[in-house]
Amino acid sequence: MDLFFVNIIDGLVFGLLLFMLSSGLTLIFSMMGVLNFAHASFYMLGAYFAYQISTVLGLGFLAGLIVAPIIVGIAGAGIERYGLRRVHQYGHVPELIFTFGLALLVQEVVKLFWGQNQVPYAEPAWLDFALFNIGENSIEAYKVFMILISMLIFGGLLYILTKTRIGMIIQAALSYPKTVEALGHNVPMVFMGVFGVGTALAGVAGVIAGPALGTFPGMAFTLGSIVFVTIVVGGLGSLWGALAASLLIGWITTFAAAYNFEFKTILLALGMEEPALIWDSKLRDLWTLTLPQIGPILPYVLMVAILVFRPQGLMGKREA
Amino acid sequence: MRKSIKLGVSAALAVAITATAGFAENIKIAFIDPLSGPFATTGTNGLAEWTFAADELVNKQGGVLGGTNFEVVAFDNKMSGKESLVQLQVAIDQGIRFIAQGNSSGIAGAITEAVNKHNRRNPDDRVLFINYSAVDPALTNDNCNFWHFRFDANADIKMDALTDVMAQDDGIEKVYLIGQDYSFGKAVAAAAVRDLGNKRPDVEIVGNELHPIGKVKDFTPYARKIVASGANAVITGNWGSDMVGLGKAIIDSGFDGPIYTYYAASNGITRTFGADGKGTIRLVAEGAINPPASDRAAAYVEAFEAKYPDHDISQARIANAVEMLAKAIDEAGSADDVVKIAYALEGMEHDSIWGGKLYMRPQDHQMIQNVHIQQHTDDGVTFPLDNSEYGLVVESTVEMAAMDSPTTCKMDKP
Numbered sequence: 001m002d003l004f005f006v007n008i009i010d011g012l013v014f015g016l017l018l019f020m021l022s023s024g025l026t027l028i029f030s031m032m033g034v035l036n037f038a039h040a041s042f043y044m045l046g047a048y049f050a051y052q053i054s055t056v057l058g059l060g061f062l063a064g065l066i067v068a069p070i071i072v073g074i075a076g077a078g079i080e081r082y083g084l085r086r087v088h089q090y091g092h093v094p095e096l097i098f099t100f101g102l103a104l105l106v107q108e109v110v111k112l113f114w115g116q117n118q119v120p121y122a123e124p125a126w127l128d129f130a131l132f133n134i135g136e137n138s139i140e141a142y143k144v145f146m147i148l149i150s151m152l153i154f155g156g157l158l159y160i161l162t163k164t165r166i167g168m169i170i171q172a173a174l175s176y177p178k179t180v181e182a183l184g185h186n187v188p189m190v191f192m193g194v195f196g197v198g199t200a201l202a203g204v205a206g207v208i209a210g211p212a213l214g215t216f217p218g219m220a221f222t223l224g225s226i227v228f229v230t231i232v233v234g235g236l237g238s239l240w241g242a243l244a245a246s247l248l249i250g251w252i253t254t255f256a257a258a259y260n261f262e263f264k265t266i267l268l269a270l271g272m273e274e275p276a277l278i279w280d281s282k283l284r285d286l287w288t289l290t291l292p293q294i295g296p297i298l299p300y301v302l303m304v305a306i307l308v309f310r311p312q313g314l315m316g317k318r319e320a
Numbered sequence: 321m322r323k324s325i326k327l328g329v330s331a332a333l334a335v336a337i338t339a340t341a342g343f344a345e346n347i348k349i350a351f352i353d354p355l356s357g358p359f360a361t362t363g364t365n366g367l368a369e370w371t372f373a374a375d376e377l378v379n380k381q382g383g384v385l386g387g388t389n390f391e392v393v394a395f396d397n398k399m400s401g402k403e404s405l406v407q408l409q410v411a412i413d414q415g416i417r418f419i420a421q422g423n424s425s426g427i428a429g430a431i432t433e434a435v436n437k438h439n440r441r442n443p444d445d446r447v448l449f450i451n452y453s454a455v456d457p458a459l460t461n462d463n464c465n466f467w468h469f470r471f472d473a474n475a476d477i478k479m480d481a482l483t484d485v486m487a488q489d490d491g492i493e494k495v496y497l498i499g500q501d502y503s504f505g506k507a508v509a510a511a512a513v514r515d516l517g518n519k520r521p522d523v524e525i526v527g528n529e530l531h532p533i534g535k536v537k538d539f540t541p542y543a544r545k546i547v548a549s550g551a552n553a554v555i556t557g558n559w560g561s562d563m564v565g566l567g568k569a570i571i572d573s574g575f576d577g578p579i580y581t582y583y584a585a586s587n588g589i590t591r592t593f594g595a596d597g598k599g600t601i602r603l604v605a606e607g608a609i610n611p612p613a614s615d616r617a618a619a620y621v622e623a624f625e626a627k628y629p630d631h632d633i634s635q636a637r638i639a640n641a642v643e644m645l646a647k648a649i650d651e652a653g654s655a656d657d658v659v660k661i662a663y664a665l666e667g668m669e670h671d672s673i674w675g676g677k678l679y680m681r682p683q684d685h686q687m688i689q690n691v692h693i694q695q696h697t698d699d700g701v702t703f704p705l706d707n708s709e710y711g712l713v714v715e716s717t718v719e720m721a722a723m724d725s726p727t728t729c730k731m732d733k734p
Contacts, residue, residue, distance in 0.1 A: 258544060296535045
């Protein structure tokens, strides 16, 4: 039972982290129709910039937390303004290729400046202690800090999108981009703003995930694909959908990795007999399979199921 | 104009030819390992160690055969088996007779097979395979051959040494085994179950699992399981970011027992673990640089760090391989007759620069040597790793580990 509560908290931490990435991506995707392959690269840049500011320059963790996402956001807005917008006139495929190339470019640039190895970007000392214990497991203060930051960002985003004028324009542009343009709003400006804020959010995610999950050139690649799964499952353009899908996927992957459930038990329950020589059995893969081994593919199974049975996603309004 | 260019080219060619002819031909060692791509840091570090060892231990000591120098020639295999075989052929075509490779047992398996085939078909230009790092036990058991020499302790020997040390620690009652889901991870787990069962049947193995390699985003759930299982010790063969992620998650979850590893050092790992890993991370390996075995070893490491400040002596066995190869060439009296050199290497005993004896077991060409359990710490570190304050310090040593271990190797000797 202790382990259950620990996993609830860990899943929440990972889910909220995914949310920070997917919230920006889902807005960008639904508004601009751009499948931004480079989104996770901005997450990586956030972590590396924060490492540079907090550790190499020695300005402390908070300086990194504030400055790094701003730099990432400005870089994102600049890339939209001077790169994506020019490519936009040629259609979606060139845009797709542009962001794909950008992702590769960012990875190489990161390797060039910071090297192939993992960099020692660590939790600040004032958060690096066990806040409380559940059973034998200790919950670090840093994890709670991650939860608080993500909650804060979710609240802020929700407020801006639902209570402010700019939020209303964004909302309208999500559903009826052509109409909003026809009404005379500066849609390209809105696009640039959304792209900048979206990438800055990814930057924040990188800043706080870097110490927990490791800061290395492969970090964008390992998280990149799962973020797309999140926005498809959640529904395009839906902030609540992104939150729900992120938490769902966070808990699924955490619980799948935490329990060594063996598929053998299902086969035995079905009345099958365990073969004496497991390697000669046709079902040998099923006999030896455990839940943690298939954990990483479960989000993709979920995505396929959602696309088949509810193509608009959990809370989306438009079809994917 | 055209004529003068032609003239210039031929003149340059002539100069180049006379220049090489002026010196005795170097003895070339082909270094085939990843020098680009995700594993390039390990490869370039190995290359630095090889080049330095050849210069320092052979060339500066007057070379072999009365004045011939060693030269390490780098070939980039991009960590691919196919590319490795292409590079092997290029090396052989250049007349190189000594092939050094170490990263990935899969690639080592492909090379040892290709070398065996080549030597059978081309008795006039045979080559030797110096495996300095690939630890799959099969290479000196079922898949052994006369041309392959392994200078590292294989995975079974390391586990044998590790469990020897664990067997003496009464504090260890429950052990958790976790590794990457592929051949090496499985081999480590199987060896741990077997050796612990033999030496400490009272120790309970509370977990034995494999996780997808390079795919786990967050190791926290695994760490929670390990802590909840009540284990006092963890054994893992993980490397790269899987090692750092797992280790950090376990430590952050409040685990304070030893985490026994094979590869949790250098290439940024030592620096990333830093203070968190102190008192927890242990590493089983041959060759130790802290404390330095002798003034000679200390001077060697110091000179290396001065020449390559961004690299570490992370594979001490490379120095052993270079010294023993030089000795074998001198004994054989020829750098071309690799059969004679192989016979000289077989059964060779040598005093390692890192202290202790080395013995190349003739029946399987597996080096028998001291294996150490080392601790990640900043206390008493003469030579830290990764330009940090942390490094590895020897905690306990198993002398001539697994000297009498059985082998299934049956090699045809020419």
